[in-house]
Amino acid sequence: MIRIKARAPTARGAVLPTLWGTVAVAYKLGCPVAQQDGLGARVVTSAVFLAVGTGLIVHVRRALLRELRQARRVARAAQSVVLRPLPPRLDGLNVAAAQLSAERGAVVGGDLYEAVATEYGVRVVMGDVRGHGLTPLGTVAALLGSFREAAHDEPELAGVLRRLERALARHLRERARAEHPAAGTPDPDHPVAEEFVTVLLLEIGRDGELRAFNCGHPWPYRISGARVEPLTHVDPLPPLGPFPLPAELRAQGCGQLVPGDSLVLFTDGVEDARDVRGRFFVLPDVLREAVRDHPVSPQAVLRTVFRALLHHTTGRPTDDTALLVLRNDRSRGRPGQAAAFRGGAGGLTGASCEAPQSTGTTR
Incomplete structure (x- = not known):
């Protein structure tokens, strides 16, 4: 029987999301620009959060692609056992x-x-x-x-x-x-x-x-x-x-x-x-x-x-x-x-x- 063992998320994989989240929170709470209500401050704040969101999406996408490639390798190995060359x-x-x-x-x-x-x-x-x-x-x-x-x-x-x-x-x-x-x-x-x-x-x-x-x-x-x-x-x-x-x-x-x-x-x-x-x-x-x-x-x-x-x-x-x-x-x-x-x-x-x-x- 072929078993696929799921891997738990590693500490290394959580570093980047944690870093992006820390940057967003630090900017919102500690940066004076984020406390202002002017148009320029709002544009800067939106740009910061857009960058944070984009970084998180890219990271999740790469992680999913890695898992997909691994699943395909396992599937090919299992299928080759059924219909072997x-x-x-x-x-x-x-x-x-x-x-x-x-x-x-x-x-x-x-x-x-x-x-x-x-x-x-x-x-x-x-x-x-x-x-x-x-x-x-x-x-x-x-x-x-x-x-x-x-x-x-x-x-x-x-x-x-x-x-x-x-x-x-x-x-x-x-x-x-x-x-x-x-x-x-x-x-x-x-x-x-x-x-x-x-x-x-x-x-x-x-x-x-x-x-x-x-x-x-x-x-x-x-x-x-x-x-x-x-x-x-x-x-x-x-x-x-x-x-x-x-x-x-x-x-x-x-x-x-x-x-x-x-x-x-x-x-x-x-x-x-x-x-x-x-x-x-x-x-x-x-x-x-x-x-x-x-x-x-x-x-x-x-x-x-x-x-x-x-x-x-x-x-x-x-x-x-x-x-x-x-x-x-x-x-x-x-x-x-x-x-x-x-x-x-x-x-x-x-x-x-x-x-x-x-x-x-x-x-």
Whole structure:
């Protein structure tokens, strides 16, 4: 738990206000000019008290700014624990991620992402909690905490998804009880019961094999050379929250992420962003422009997209946005191996999503 300890005012901080107050009282009681009723004396007295008041205001302003800077440092540290920066490389994958909150002054909002290297491959989550700004932050923390544990514990990706569902349900129950402790049990008509989270789970194996679960989230884009296209067009499951997961969960096999290819994961705040004329932000066009001449790093893709997004919204996005870019920088292995990944005997293509591959555990 992070605690913020308030500091009591120090003797040094009280010196200046005391000094200004002493000057004002001494002038009023001891200066002969202050005892006169003439216009000139009144002007001088007003000037003295104006100077005293200005000095006090400046002092209070500086003290408040110091406290504000300290509070922002603490807030950034706390928010970075919730949505911690991702390492630049994970098991041979080049990684770049960033988030833009619609809440002014906030570092994180209702979007969440995480990527961890496990014995089962690199597992990635991207999600979007209903609402924006700081309100959904508790739900974000609950889901990310669950994912960071489940990604290492669960051998099947389906098990990770079920853990996320249980974590969300538990968090919403606790939140409902905290908001209405006298009720005893959560009210099904309470607004908390209407909360939902879109979630995209990805698993990237050592050979680049892609498996995914999608609960109401936009599918990522695959960048292969100068080609940009959706990873798949398969209909997603419903978002977590309103409806339970199916009894049988089967991960979607989405081909392989061959060396040199990238995935761009994002939240709906990106493609739903509008300009002053109401036109939507076209992410695929921006990605094609970013990689038109030559392959670029995930960090460069991230900068290009955010620069274009801020320009499109004139610097005032109305929803939280998050992007996560993964590029396979692993060795290509034997000559012709990458070609086999794209169109060999297995029939895998860079942009196709094949039939379900494996069945997860039912809990």
